[in-house]
Amino acid sequence: MLGVVVSQQLEFPKGANPCLRQYNYIGGGGGFKNVVLTTLVYLTEEDDCPFHSREQGILKDRLITSNTETWQNIPDFHGLDRIGGVDLSYVKEDDTSACASLIVLSYPDLEVIYEDCQMVTLDAPYIAGFLAFREVPSLVEAVKRLQEKDSRLMPQVLLVDGNGVLHHRGFGVACHLGILTGLPTIGVAKNLLQVDGLENNESHRGQAKELQSSGDFFYLEGSSGNILGAALKSSQKSVKPIYISVGHKISLETAVKLVHSCCKYRVPEPTRQADIRSREFCVKTTNEKQMPQD
């Protein structure tokens, strides 16, 4: 590591390629002392991405992992009217194109009241532990569009495909999106990310098997002693649990109850609708492009 992050303001040049990021560091070489150096860094698979790790660490300091909204402490979540879900669907054979979607559902009816699907260009590759650098820019844009189009429909909490604090450095995509938007967020993953000693081993699968009815869950405690998330049997039919972790501005206990309350199937309705609709839009748009004679 060449230096220390000097600037905690993570303002990047407007319209800059999110994959090519600019960091300010303290440099001390060549007779200069304490000069601020600007370093341009791409996210690549060749190293452990120390710069992006550092950026996650800076943003993590702003994370709030407890309830901040009044409805979160009310048993039936009275006061919660709108819940959002986000997802990206990828174009096959093209790792730079995707459809980003933001769906808002009424609560507790779970009817779709807002849908935004948009084809986007991705700037960063997928690297485990750095999913947010690939997906979050398009999602922030979607939230901004909603803010401008009809801010009354802004969701009061956002479910995100992927993890929150259940992450290599405790700052997954759900946390990242929460910090960048200021919205309460929850991470919902379909597979256990094996970090901090957590393993999808015989012991874990044994615990999962003990989950009897819908709503049963167990906490995921890492080797560090931290409770990183929960494995939830989200519907009566599903055998494989889903993995809930705090993103931002909500407690794990509340997050688990809330996610379960919007599960008609294994995947909670907000992210399920985002997934279905973004995939649909992606296929439709890709076909139109191939057959312009229509």
Added chain:
DNA sequence: GCGACAG
């Protein structure tokens, strides 16, 4: 070479 690897 082998296992891991959110999406």
Added chain:
DNA sequence: ATCTTGTCGC
């Protein structure tokens, strides 16, 4: 994430 058939069950 995506590539993919059939099959079991309601």
